[in-house]
Amino acid sequence: PPSSYQGGVTITPSGPYEIPEGGKISLTVSLDAEPDEPVPLTLSKGNPELSIVPSLITFTSSNWNELIGVDIVAGEDHRAVDASETIVFSIPGRTLESLDITIKNNDAAVVAYPARGVEITEGQSGLFHLELDRLPPAAVEVSLSTRNDFIDIAPTSLTFTPSNWNSRKEVRVRAKQDLDAFDDYDSVIIDAGGGSVHHSTVTVSIMDDDDDAAQVVVPEWEVKSKALAIPPTSAQDSATVRVRCDQATPCKIFLDCSTQNGVVLQGYLPAIPAGATSTLVPGYIQRQIGSKGSWEGRLGCSLRSEDNIGSQVWTRSGDGVLVNNSAVIRSERDGDIHRADIESIPSPDAFDLSNIRIRCDSQSGPCANTVFVCYTDAGQRFDADLGIIAQGITRHMQADELANLMGYRWPDLGLSCEVRSSGRFTAQILTRTGGGGALVNNSATGVVR
Template sequence: MSLRQRGSWVVSVAAALAALLAVLPGCDRQDNDWGTFDPERKLMTVATDTLRLAEGGATRTLTVRLLMVPDDTVRVELTADDGQALAAPAVLVFPPVDDEWALERTATITAVDDQLDEGAQQDALTVLAVSRDGAYAGQGGPGLVPLAITDNDRAGVAVSETALEMVESPAGVLEETYHLSLTSQPTADVTVTMTVTPADPTFHVIPTSLTFTAANWADEQVVRLWSELDEDDADDLTVTIAHTAASTDPRYGPGLAIDDVSVMVYDNTLPPIARIRPANGAATLSLDESAAGTTADVEVVLDHASLLPVRLHLATVNGTATGGADYTAVSQDLTFNPGDALVRVVSLQVIDDNLLEDPESFEVVLTGLANAIIGDDDRLDCAIVDDDLTTLTVAVVPASEDGGAAQFVVTIPRAEPIPVTFTFTTTAGTATAGVDFEGISAPFFIAAGQTQRVIPVVLLADPYHEPDETFTANLSNVSANANWGGVPVTATIVNDDPQSIVLDGVTVGEAGGQAVFTLRLQAPYNAPVTLAVTTLAGDGLGAPAGQEDAAAGSDYTAVTASSWVIPADATTAVFPITIQAGTQAEALQEYFRLRIDSGSQPGFAGLVATATIVDDDQPFLAVADVAVGESATQATFTVRLVNSLECVRHEQRRCDLPRRHRRPDRQRRHRLHGGGAAVHHRRRPGQRERAGHA
């Protein structure tokens, strides 16, 4: 195969491999795990700075990662420029497969222990990317990572930093650190003590001593430094930290020279923050007109002292209240010298007037002139409570339920320049909202220049006879410029449905079955009415017994205190009493009464009605009509006695003859025997006598 052919094959294989990688999982440049593909992010990062090593002792870790998927495998070669250190592994491999490329790779860097007393050494680690992906190829370079190597062949304490700068902070939020380690392995424990000069209670060294052993002598131990944020500004601080070694190893005795660390602490204290607040812990600031001459106190407060004079200005600003008319205006400079108390009190004074006004207010504003920061609490609202109040009264006139509305009148003594507001609310009493009246709970006002407000409460008419009913009205949420006595006002709804109650008597025959008494009402009730009724013998007029008084049990069924319920909405009701049918003749009319003993509504008790029982067993004569022809020799009338066992005499006479045939009537007497007997009377037809009656 020629070189040209071989090169063509390599290109083809490379192209095929690229196409294959494009479809394999994890190789898609738009893979969700990798985010949006960005060739500009093809960067290699080294996750460390200077590596501090010790011969025969401390090792360090170097971390490398890629930020974007490569097109080809990336190999990162690690070599020490002067050969004073070794990397394991010496090559970090990042394949473009799945997410393997995104995993960080680490190498352990170890100093070469050469047993030479050569003191501290400096070397550098070359980190170089090698890849067919041109974006990654060549990244890194020679001497990329500095190496500081401690010789283990002579005694000494290595100090990582000898000059530090830092700022004050609360509770060590901001701190600085430096590191200590031994330069050779000791034969006994070594304790290094830190001493601060000049001593300052706000400057902290943690810990104040470190101990190194044969096992950790080459490990760097950390010393933390921080300075408290004090209340003094412009107080920078410079301290020196000296180190003293102590050990039974003579090489690490007190005479061992160890570098000092110089620390510059810059003041981080802000100028005092100034605020204003109501004095004595009050939540709000207010002045009462009625207490003219009294004051409301404002406190001007600094959060900490200053070494410089603090100058502030406090002034009042008009709102709805006007300086000079409603309050005494203030415009005042305040100076806090070093050592002064951190709180200053300024008094505000109200001016009384005789005007009815809404609550008014003004502002107190704090501004800075020098050496202070003005906090968020730089303004206070001061309210002026008006003491000039008007008085509300409420009246109402009784109204009938058909009157349409009950008119409530809310009044003040005189017209005022501002509205008076309140909430008007009705409350049910014996009258029910929604049934007897339309309830109200709503805000109202008496307009400026007016003295009253009429509030109609709609009354709901009904057909029922009921007692007069009441409901009340109350005021609440009265505006600050008015007061009200607080006693609810009662409205009376006068019933306009008069009542008339009639208990009707009844007349019934013995065979009627029932005597039905009827009760008639002019107006219904809105609830059932319960009555107790009792039957009484006779008509109450003192008729002799046996002649007119009906007998309970034989003529009718008696009741005593029996319940009779009149339904709601009814204007009539009936109460039946059973009649006992007889077969013997009695008095033509017999009587009994129904009396209402009591009722759940007034006006019923004591009503009485009479029932008349007409006897249908009275004796009587029955005469049948007769019709005959003129050729008949006689007409026979039959007279019968009904409902009697006694003998009865009766008379007969002719009557109803035409005048020309009339003869003097002859009176004839006959006797009929009881038990249905009959007698026959004969007349000649020529007499033209019509049907007669006995």
């Protein structure tokens, strides 16, 4: 049951609070009013590398104003960044105080020069240098690898010691030749002692030296996977598309993409080795599909292949929140129409902002007579007519626009809709939520078909 104590807690010294990694701070805690009954005060935290001693103090009418000592200890880690934590002081039914604590890093980080990366011509070589940003307590082993195998690097490992930590070490990069006429890029992945580092990658831009490519011919391969709502390089969100080759031989893949406004962008991916996964970021996709700059809106791609492949879209948004945004609702043929169900659409009056995306995936023409047939939780029906969505176009609207089309504003998650159209389509609901504005895919459904 909730505690009857109505007072607060006194903590000395006052903040701000900083703890060196591997060190501690000492506080004293007391109540600021005499309780009528014993008050169990719990000190909690989320970081497993932080310890609090003691984590439970019981105050009574005889010791409520005594200064009880508390030690907060920060453990060592291998991450070369500062960390933050919140210590919560609570009693049953109520939080009395929260302390924000910064844990100051003492690990050395690898720094690359030039920080902007390296630009080289296909078949040529370039250089960058690495050093540590501070004296390490012991030797730091650094391993170097490539993300997309478009480049060769030497050496693939380096060692920094307390005696040479600030001496820049040279890394040579050579761009491999290929037969296409597109610029490429790759990344050198830096891993120091198994932990993360401040500068974890070095970008290598590869300028093509081949003649302009002929018009891209779309292969007659089946669409094996879809990667939708990929943000451009100019967006506040960042995305990674992971494509896996799920067979014992390499996989060939053709990206058949279109922008929100229907601009078609296409190109081949380098073959993915058997069992391997290729990681694609928007800048790389931009080069592979022949886009001269950042595409407008979000990109939708059909992955065509004769092989067994799968794909996922991972988005980092808001306060660095990583979310799997791969879920998509695919329409099913029902007589002369295609239909799909969208469930539990967040209210237009909610704190969260929901964006409904309908992409015309028809291969034979536009998606005509596109209609939302919606029902409230109480079963009341409302319709919204979207009309014609051109082939390859994504019709996106906020929940507020849907409410205006229907003439009804629903509360909470109290609206579910059946979308009908003459052509094949896909649907997604992307909701920007939380204090940091994380983008979450709410397209998943529990329906089993």
